[in-house]
Amino acid sequence: MTESMSALTPILGIGLGPGDPDLTSVRARTALERCDRLAHFCKGGRRGNARTIADAIVGADPAREIAMVYPVTTEIAVEDPAYAQALAGFYEACVARLLAEREAGRTVGVLCEGDPFFYGSWMHLWRRLRERVPVETIPAITAMSGAWTAADAPITWGDDVLTVLPGTLPAAELARRLRDTDAAVIMKLGRNWPKVRDALAEAGLTGRAVYVERATMAGERVIPVAEVPAGHVAPYFSLVIVPGDGRRP
CATH class of the missing domain: 3.40.1010.10 (Tetrapyrrole methylase, N-terminal domain)
Known part of the structure; x- marks a missing residue:
């Protein structure tokens, strides 16, 4: 050169x-x-x-x-x-x-x-x-795009607002922001996973939330949050999606 x-x-x-x-x-x-x-x-x-x-x-x-x-x-x-x-x-x-x-x-x-x-x-x-x-x-x-596709879950419909949240936020702040949005992605789980799970429950979103681990990679796992075993340790490459439920024809 x-x-x-x-x-x-x-x-x-x-x-x-x-x-x-x-x-x-x-x-x-x-x-x-x-x-x-x-x-x-x-x-x-x-x-x-x-x-x-x-x-x-x-x-x-x-x-x-x-x-x-x-x-x-x-x-x-x-x-x-x-x-x-x-x-x-x-x-x-x-x-x-x-x-x-x-x-x-x-x-x-x-x-x-x-x-x-x-x-x-x-x-x-x-x-x-x-x-x-x-x-x-x-x-x-992005990882989140791979995750919602792996989960076969369209993330936003119609006028849904999507919020991306780091799991490092305080629990109360996570719950507040989850209540204030139509759809969500929560990144940076790891040791924040128990806090994130509690925030989802407080926001009343456990039933809609999906846990995705190593999306598109070997060892990929897609589990409804409500079915994630107690004591589960979330690795770095994991996140939660909360699909929207907005307007559709």
Whole structure:
């Protein structure tokens, strides 16, 4: 690659979709094939989910990989200032690594499960990179879209209003917002699952709510919330949908 070409080539945020490699866009597949380096977020000692999706498309190639290992995940509470401090330093280090690769004349793509601009870690790199070098984001099917399709549950009808909620909200706030909307998606379950289940019950929505785990991936599970066993531990890749019941001809 010539120096002038390198100066114009953006760092890519590559949206890979909800998990099934067949749901990855043609544009994303082309980027996977052409990038010299593929960076991916992961926990220590584990292969990132986005990298796993990419493996099924272009195969594993350690020479192309940049593993960006989170310094913390659930070890520190999100509201603890130490959490933000640790993540800020981590993202700065990731940016420095990506910029170094680009300065060396290599094309770089950052792998993102779901859509990069929907609760994605890519956004934290994008915010730091966009004033310094060209950056481009390739959109993708979201996890929630994969989930309501897996559940065979149209999410909105007629004039239904859809609200997307993080399970990290306080229980009372979750219940209030659930009562005030026609349809809902609740993300970030994990250890918030018991609180989310209680909020659904308080809002009177347990009967309409559906729990979806690993939508479109191996091990996919779709269960009415009312039938989820007591004591169930929700993994990171899980969410709840509450389909709307609005106007239809």
